[in-house]
Amino acid sequence: MPKIVDHEERRKHIAEATWRIILNQGMKGASVRNIAKEAGLSLGALRHYFSTQDELLTFAMNLVKERATERIKLIAARDVSPMEKALLVLQELVPVDRHKMAETEVWFAFIFYMKYKHTGSDTEKDGVYDVVKVVVDYLEQQQLLRPGMDVSLETERLYALVDGIALHALFDERRSSRERIICILESHLESICRSEALTHD
Amino acid sequence: MPKIVDHEERRKHIAEATWRIILNQGMKGASVRNIAKEAGLSLGALRHYFSTQDELLTFAMNLVKERATERIKLIAARDVSPMEKALLVLQELVPVDRHKMAETEVWFAFIFYMKYKHTGSDTEKDGVYDVVKVVVDYLEQQQLLRPGMDVSLETERLYALVDGIALHALFDERRSSRERIICILESHLESICRSEALTHD
CATH class of the missing domain: 1.10.10.60 (Homeodomain-like)
Known part of the structure; x- marks a missing residue:
């Protein structure tokens, strides 16, 4: 060495x-x-x-965040349709490959470690919610959301969906197929977006 | 004593x-x-x-399952509209009160314990998926799902949503408001069901 x-x-x-x-x-x-x-x-x-194990986990966790932020910045700069951009960003939050599965493992280990080993919890730092909020706000600004959608409720719903997908992929390999995960996210986006948004793709 | x-x-x-x-x-x-x-x-x-802690967790976990199964049987026997029935059953899977929050804690502690302390995992036993499947199949049999819905995909999506809601409520008290959780589930059911289904309520 x-x-x-x-x-x-x-x-x-x-x-x-x-x-x-x-x-x-x-x-x-x-x-x-x-x-x-x-x-x-x-x-x-x-x-x-x-x-401590705590310090090591926190360090690994911050690495996850930094790397995800970098990738999301690159996607934001890409010249693709808004729907495609939204889908690509959401894919950064779920374990669609071996690397992201490792990130998911670290993320869940971290939040459970914080919950059960510490008195205070650190969930304020949850970057997943922030990214989902950016995606839904972006779709709204682009006027792609279906009329009458409750933006705050849709943000919560998509946030729960994304973390539910990540959780299940972590615990059951049959649920971690890349195609299946993308299919669920795509069909969710379609269900909240105007049909015009889809034909532009 | x-x-x-x-x-x-x-x-x-x-x-x-x-x-x-x-x-x-x-x-x-x-x-x-x-x-x-x-x-x-x-x-x-x-x-x-x-x-062992393992044995105790398993016992507590089985108690969760038995109790939830009892409650779901009672709901199935109730004389309410299919949509209402579906919503009531889904509410059994998320922490809408202090008792169900305790069940959620046991459930997540159990699956993480199994994942990290044991070589084999026991996720085959996940009763949440089974209940969600029953709900979506029931809505389909009642011809309440929107035309063109992919039943298997919708089951996966609702399964991820339900566990994502439970996970977030566990980690963030602001996300465990009963009204908010029911509102998300209701709006999800509305988005997958025919509009006729809703007017029957």
């Missing part, structure tokens, strides 16, 4: 090792011991950078 | 103590130690009836 002197750089190195483990073994394998081994560090050295 | 000699009766007594704790403190408080205290038993005596 090359000598790494910079503190942040080594944390990043550890975070990457953590991700490799989660990708291959799921959160189940992400013990401090396994991560130290994967990163080529002693347990003591690892603890110097992340003293 | 009255003397209880029967094994099953004492297990039930412990299960009731477990439920009181979950109702008042959530799953966070449901440690073996707290349960023993609430049941008026020593830790050793409790372990005689439930040797």
Whole structure:
């Protein structure tokens, strides 16, 4: 292993090792011991950078957010129809591939960890709701929502749908087929949008 | 405490103590130690009836299922419109009151416990999917679904919606308002049913 002197750089190195483990073994394998081994560090050295499981999870969680935000920014800049854009953004929130499945694992492990191990909860930080809200607001601004839609209720409904899909994919591989997930999201968007929005695609 | 000699009766007594704790403190408080205290038993005596956290969770989980099944049977027998019946059954699956919130806590704790502590998963036993399937099949048999609806896809969509609602209510009290949850379910049913179905209510 090359000598790494910079503190942040080594944390990043550890975070990457953590991700490799989660990708291959799921959160189940992400013990401090396994991560130290994967990163080529002693347990003591690892603890110097992340003293608790909490700190490590928070770091992995922030990585999920940063990466998703980057991808969503790229989609927002793309030259596709509003409906397609909405669908592509929603796909960033559900486990449609191995990488996003790892992100989903981290996300759920994080929120449950926060709920059961801590006194305070950190759900204010839920980025999924924010993204869903942006999508529904965007469809409304583009005048694509069906007349009479309650924007706030539709945001809650889509938010619940997205996290329900993620939850089920996590627990049941038969439910994590990429085609199936996209089909559900697409049919949901169609049900809340004017029929004109669809023919523009 | 009255003397209880029967094994099953004492297990039930412990299960009731477990439920009181979950109702008042959530799953966070449901440690073996707290349960023993609430049941008026020593830790050793409790372990005689439930040797592991796993066994206790499974027992609590089965209680959730039995109770929900009883309630759903009563609703099925009621003389209300099909739409109303569908909505009432769906309300049994989401935390619209303190009791159902406790059931939701047990349910999620159980599935996450099974996922992360065991090698095999037990998601085959997911009764929520079965109930949702019964509801959508029932609406179809009553010819209330909009023409062209994909029954299998609509079942998946409603299943994800119901568990997403439950998940969010669990993590964010602002999302657990009874009125809000019923409103989302009602509006979802309206969006998949013929308009004639609604005027019959």
